[in-house]
Amino acid sequence: SDLVTPWDSTELQMVSKPRTEVLIWFANIPPPELAGNTVVAQHGTGVVRKLGELLKAKGDHASVLTPLVTAHPNM
Known part of the structure; x- marks a missing residue:
């Protein structure tokens, strides 16, 4: 089973609050690519x-x- 990581909660916050996504200058980076x-x-x-x-x-x-x-x- 997949474990929930801190990145998962960040992704959920960005998805649930799309207005804040434009304020994050790296929001255009796909979530799977953030870690690297x-x-x-x-x-x-x-x-x-x-x-x-x-x-x-x-x-x-x-x-x-x-x-x-x-x-x-x-x-």
């Missing part, structure tokens, strides 16, 4: 790096969040 896609992997690496910076900031996170808030609408 280098662009998605690079984005994931950046997300994890920023999460680490936020955790290290221990509440003083404006210097980490401000550039993200500024950059994301333009991506």
Whole structure:
């Protein structure tokens, strides 16, 4: 039997909310290809790096969040 993975829940969210799909810049990548896609992997690496910076900031996170808030609408 197939196990449910985190990707499955993400795919379901994208399918059930098609308006949000256009906001995700890699939404045109077919779900079976997401796991091996280098662009998605690079984005994931950046997300994890920023999460680490936020955790290290221990509440003083404006210097980490401000550039993200500024950059994301333009991506």
